[in-house]
Amino acid sequence: MRTVLFLLLFSLALLHAQENKSYQKGANLYFANSCGNCHGTNAEGSSYYPRLANRKQKILIKKLQNFKNGIANTQKQEIMFTFAKPLSPQDMKDITYYLSHFKKENTDKYKVEDDLLGVDY
Numbered sequence: 001m002r003t004v005l006f007l008l009l010f011s012l013a014l015l016h017a018q019e020n021k022s023y024q025k026g027a028n029l030y031f032a033n034s035c036g037n038c039h040g041t042n043a044e045g046s047s048y049y050p051r052l053a054n055r056k057q058k059i060l061i062k063k064l065q066n067f068k069n070g071i072a073n074t075q076k077q078e079i080m081f082t083f084a085k086p087l088s089p090q091d092m093k094d095i096t097y098y099l100s101h102f103k104k105e106n107t108d109k110y111k112v113e114d115d116l117l118g119v120d121y
């Protein structure tokens with residue numbers, strides 16, 4: 001009985017570590033592929049770009065696969081073709097894992113400091 005319990009806890013811990021890795025990889029991919037430039041630093045979207053944070057992972061993956069395969073319902077969606085193309089199936093899994101489990105507190109490090117606002121370069 002103790003062995004069973006130990007194995008159960010051990011596999012839960014492994015699963016948790018795996019998911020944390022996916023979240024972190026997804027976050028990196030999200031910013032490295034400029035997704036945040038349109039969909040927002042917090043994946044919150046805007047009046048023009050859809051929100052991606054805390055949406056169903058299955059739906060997000062399906063949409064990305066379609067975009068990668070050149071399938072869109074509107075001309076506006078075709079903007080996504082360029083951005084979906086370089087993503088591997090694993091990238092899509094990680095990005096959508098990140099988005100569907102989005103936690104706002106994790107993005108504080110990207111906040112712009114007040115001092116930097118209004119500076120002319």
Ligand code: HEC
Nearest residue numbers: 033034035037038049050060063064076077079080083095
């Ligand atoms: C140049 C701006 C731009 C960038 C960069 C961009 N997107 Fe998009 N994204 C769009 C537009 C426009 C749509 C289509 C909105 C619509 O259907 O009206 C869209 C749609 C989507 C959708 C479908 C959402 C829905 O509700 O239908 C997903 C998922 C998505 N983008 C993910 C991403 C990911 C992941 C990245 C980075 C790899 C990314 N986008 C980069 C502009 C962008």
